Amino acid sequence: MADLDLRKLRYFVAVAEELNFGRAAKRLHIAQPVLSRQIRALEAELGVRLLSRDSRGTELTAAGHQLLTDARFLLAESKALRDRLFQATAAPVTVRVGVMPGLLATAAVREFEAADPLHRAEVVQVWWAEQVEVVRRGDVDVVYAREPFDRDGLGTAALLEEPRDALLSTGNPLADRPSVRMAELAALRLLQNPGTVPEWYALTTPEHRRAAAAKTVSTVEEKLELVAAQEGFAILPRSTTRYYRRPDVRAVPIADGEPSRATLIWDATVSNPTRDAFIKIALANRDHATG
Numbered sequence: 001m002a003d004l005d006l007r008k009l010r011y012f013v014a015v016a017e018e019l020n021f022g023r024a025a026k027r028l029h030i031a032q033p034v035l036s037r038q039i040r041a042l043e044a045e046l047g048v049r050l051l052s053r054d055s056r057g058t059e060l061t062a063a064g065h066q067l068l069t070d071a072r073f074l075l076a077e078s079k080a081l082r083d084r085l086f087q088a089t090a091a092p093v094t095v096r097v098g099v100m101p102g103l104l105a106t107a108a109v110r111e112f113e114a115a116d117p118l119h120r121a122e123v124v125q126v127w128w129a130e131q132v133e134v135v136r137r138g139d140v141d142v143v144y145a146r147e148p149f150d151r152d153g154l155g156t157a158a159l160l161e162e163p164r165d166a167l168l169s170t171g172n173p174l175a176d177r178p179s180v181r182m183a184e185l186a187a188l189r190l191l192q193n194p195g196t197v198p199e200w201y202a203l204t205t206p207e208h209r210r211a212a213a214a215k216t217v218s219t220v221e222e223k224l225e226l227v228a229a230q231e232g233f234a235i236l237p238r239s240t241t242r243y244y245r246r247p248d249v250r251a252v253p254i255a256d257g258e259p260s261r262a263t264l265i266w267d268a269t270v271s272n273p274t275r276d277a278f279i280k281i282a283l284a285n286r287d288h289a290t291g
Contacts, residue, residue, distance in 0.1 A: 004074070005042070005045070006075065006078055007038075008038050008041065008042040008045075009042075009071045009074060009075060010028070010075060011024075011028060011030075011035055011038045011042070012039060012042055012050065012067065012068075012071060013068060013071050013072060013075065014027050014028050015035065015039060015058070016050075016051075016060055016064060016067075016068040017068075019057060019058045019060075020057070020058060021035055021036060021039075021058065046063075046067075048061075048063040049061050049063065049064075050063055050064035050067055051064055087117055087118065092119070092120045093118055093119060093120065093274045094120040094121070094122055095119070095120070095121050095141050095142065095274055095275050095278045096121075096122045096124065096140040096141045096142075097109065097121055097122065097123045097124070097140060097141065097142055097143070097144070098123075098124055098126040098131065098139075098140040098142070098143035098144065098145075099123055099124070099125060099126065099143070099144045100126060100127070100128065100131060100143070100144055100145060100146045101125070101127075101220050101240045101243060101244070102236075102237055102238075102240030102242070102243050102290060102291070103144040103146075103159075103239065103262055103289055103290060104144075104290060104291060105121070105123050105144055105282065105289070106288070107285040107288035107289075108121075108278065108281050108282040108284075108285040108288075108289075109121040109123060111281050111285060112277070112278050112281045112282075115277075115281070119277075119278075121278065124140060126140070126143060127218050127219060128146055128192075128193070128196065128218065129193070129216075129218045131143050131145045131146065131149060131265070132145070132149045132150055132154070132265065135265055135266060135267050136153065136267060138267070138270075141266060141267075141272060141275040141278075142264055142265070142266045142275055142278060143264070143265050143266070144159065144262060144264060144282075144289065145262065145263050145264070145265045146196075146237065146260060146261070146263075147260075147261040147262075147263055148195065148196065148198075149263075149265070153267065153268055153269060154265045154266065154268055155265065155266045155267070155268035156263050156264065156265050157263065157283055158261070158263055159261075159262040159263055159264050159282075159283070159286050159289055160261075160286055160289055160290065161259040161260065161261050161262075162237050162259060162260050162262070162290060163237075163253060163254070163257075163259055163260070164235050164236060164237055164257050164259065164260045165235070165236060165237075165238055165241040165252060165254060166180055166185055166234070166235055166252045166253075166254055167223065167224065167227045167233055167234045167235070167236060167241060167249055167250070167251055168180075168233050168249070168252055169227055169228055169229070169230045169233075169248065169249060169250075170248050170249065170250055171230055172188075172230065174252065175250040176250075178252075178253070179252060179253040179254065179255040180252050180253075180254060180255065181254070182199045182200055182203055182254060182256055182257055183203055185200060185233060185235075185254075186200060186204040186205075187204070187205075187208075188208075188232060188233045189211055189231065189232030189233070190204075190208070190212040190232060190233065190235070191212075191216070191217050191223050191226050191227065191231065191233065191234045192212070192216055192217060192223065192234050192235070193213075193216045194209060194212040194213055196235070197235050197257075198258075199256075199257055199258060200235070217234075220236070220240060220244050221244070223236075224244060224249055227249050228246065228248040228249050235254065235257070236251075236260075237260035237262075238251075238253075238260070239290035239291055242291060243291060262289065262290075264279055264282060264283070266279065
C-alpha cells in the first residue's frame with residue numbers, strides 16, 4: 001500500500017464534509033475536475049471505494065466514514081507537529097511592562113502568556129517621576145501609569161479611576177476623621193510633586209507651594225517614613241494606600257478630591273504588534289488592575 005498523501009486526505013475531508021464536489025472544490029480553491037481525479041487516485045492507492053455518487057448526490061461508503069474520522073485526526077496531528085517544530089525553533093518574544101505602585105498587571109500577563117506559547121511578559125516596578133521616561137528611553141514597552149503626565153509622543157488608553165486618600169500621621173488630629181476635605185489639608189506640607197495634586201496647589205499658600213516643589217519624595221516608602229515622623233502628608237490612590245500600610249500612618253478618604261486616573265502609556269512612534277496585543281488584553285482585564 002502506498003504511503004498516505006496528506007494533500008489528498010485534505011481533499012477527501014473537504015468532499016466528505018460538503019458531500020458535493022463543486023462546493024468542496026470552491027472551498028479548496030481548485031478546479032472540480034482536479035479534485036475528482038485526486039479522490040479517484042486516493043481510492044486507487046487505498047484499494048477501497050470511499051464515495052458513492054449517483055443522481056441523488058454524493059454519499060460516504062462505510063470505508064469513507066472510517067477514513068473521515070481517521071483523516072481528521074491525522075491532519076490535526078500533522079498541524080500540531082508543525083506547530084511544535086515551529087515553537088522548538090522560534091525565539092520567545094518578551095513585552096516589558098512597567099507598573100506603578102498599587103496597580104496590577106498579573107491577570108493580563110497570565111492571559112497574554114497563555115494566548116501564545118512564545119509570549120513572555122516581564123513586569124517591573126516604576127515610580128511616578130520615571131513612568132514616562134522609561135517608555136521614551138525604551139526601557140519598557142508599556143506602563144500602567146498614574147496621571148498626570150506629559151502626553152507628548154505617547155500612545156494612551158484609559159484604564160481606571162479610583163478615589164484618593166490622605167496619608168497622615170496617627171498624631172495628626174485629622175487622622176481620626178472619617179474623611180477630610182482638601183481645604184483642611186492646605187495648611188500641611190505636601191511630600192510629593194505638587195503637580196500631582198492641583199486641587200491642593202490651588203488652595204495652599206505660596207510658601208507651602210515652594211516647600212513642596214523644593215523637596216519631593218519619589219518612593220512610597222519614603223513618603224510613609226516622613227508622614228510617620230510628622231514631616232507632612234501625602235495623597236495617594238486608594239489601591240496604593242491599601243497596599244502600603246504601617247501602624248503609625250492612617251489613610252483617610254478625601255471627600256472632595258479628584259479621582260486618581262490610571263492609564264496605559266506606550267511610545268506611539270514605535271511599531272510593536274506584540275506590545276499592542278498585550279495592551280488589548282490589559283484593557284480587557286482592567287477590572288483586575290487593582291487589588
